[in-house]
Amino acid sequence: MRCDYHTHTTYSDGSFLGWMVHAAESAGLDAIGITDHCIVSSREGPRHQRENMGFNLDVTYERRRAAIDALNERRDIDVIDGVEMDFHPDDETEIAAFLDEVGFEYAVGSVHEVDGTNVHFEDHFAEQSAAARRDHVTTYFDRLVALIESELFDIAAHVDLIERNSTLRGLATDEQYRRVAEAFTDSRTVPELNAGRVLSEYGEVHPTPQFMEILREEGVEFVFGTDSHDPSEIEPRKEELEKFAATHGVETTTLAL
Ligand SMILES: [Zn+2]
Numbered sequence: 001m002r003c004d005y006h007t008h009t010t011y012s013d014g015s016f017l018g019w020m021v022h023a024a025e026s027a028g029l030d031a032i033g034i035t036d037h038c039i040v041s042s043r044e045g046p047r048h049q050r051e052n053m054g055f056n057l058d059v060t061y062e063r064r065r066a067a068i069d070a071l072n073e074r075r076d077i078d079v080i081d082g083v084e085m086d087f088h089p090d091d092e093t094e095i096a097a098f099l100d101e102v103g104f105e106y107a108v109g110s111v112h113e114v115d116g117t118n119v120h121f122e123d124h125f126a127e128q129s130a131a132a133r134r135d136h137v138t139t140y141f142d143r144l145v146a147l148i149e150s151e152l153f154d155i156a157a158h159v160d161l162i163e164r165n166s167t168l169r170g171l172a173t174d175e176q177y178r179r180v181a182e183a184f185t186d187s188r189t190v191p192e193l194n195a196g197r198v199l200s201e202y203g204e205v206h207p208t209p210q211f212m213e214i215l216r217e218e219g220v221e222f223v224f225g226t227d228s229h230d231p232s233e234i235e236p237r238k239e240e241l242e243k244f245a246a247t248h249g250v251e252t253t254t255l256a257l
């Protein structure tokens with residue numbers, strides 16, 4: 001893996017920028033993309049999420065950019081000024097205007113929420129019927145397809161994030177995977193191999209091998225993203241991603257920046 005396209009710093013819910021960059025360099029990477037969370041929706045739910053989490057990259061990106069520039073002068077590794085934006089189809093206009101104004105080197109788009117709730121929140125979905133949970137999975141993939149079709153993003157993050165949640169796991173269908181794969185073939189957006197939970201309770205890379213095979217049948221390419229929030233996560237997750245790619249014979253690509 002030459003570039004890790006998905007990492008977080010103290011500009012959202014990760015660790016000091018300098019520590020993340022140092023860890024990436026020690027892990028033998030040529031480049032690290034810094035993709036702090038950013039929410040620009042004016043809808044009530046996302047606004048509360050932004051406040052609760054203390055996310056404010058939409059305000060602090062210039063400071064972060066200055067820090068990235070300074071690191072690029074001192075370090076051999078390339079530090080890339082990216083972002084991970086929460087995506088919802090209702091927010092397309094706001095996201096487009098923000099990205100246009102700010103000019104990150106690349107943007108990662110993520111569907112983090114269904115049913116007004118973060119996908120990770122097990123208790124919320126555990127109380128619901130199997131039919132309701134299947135509907136949420138359908139909604140998740142509808143939003144992911146909208147994300148890909150929006151052409152706003154270079155990368156679609158953790159494309160089967162719902163698998164992290166044990167109450168939503170295994171409900172996705174090959175038909176949903178196929179729709180996503182077909183959307184990617186018509187879009188500039190590429191999915192990532194994401195290691196965000198590969199060494200914790202979920203224990204798998206995103207996407208699942210089954211989803212990945214369908215994506216590959218449609219000729220979709222991937223980039224690497226460790227989704228690290230702590231410097232100690234970068235190297236072991238990088239190794240897991242390389243192992244996964246080797247096992248499944250996946251070639252990964254790089255963004256033309
Ligand atoms: Zn994410």
Ligand SMILES: [Zn+2]
Nearest residue numbers: 006008084227
């Ligand atoms: Zn992330």
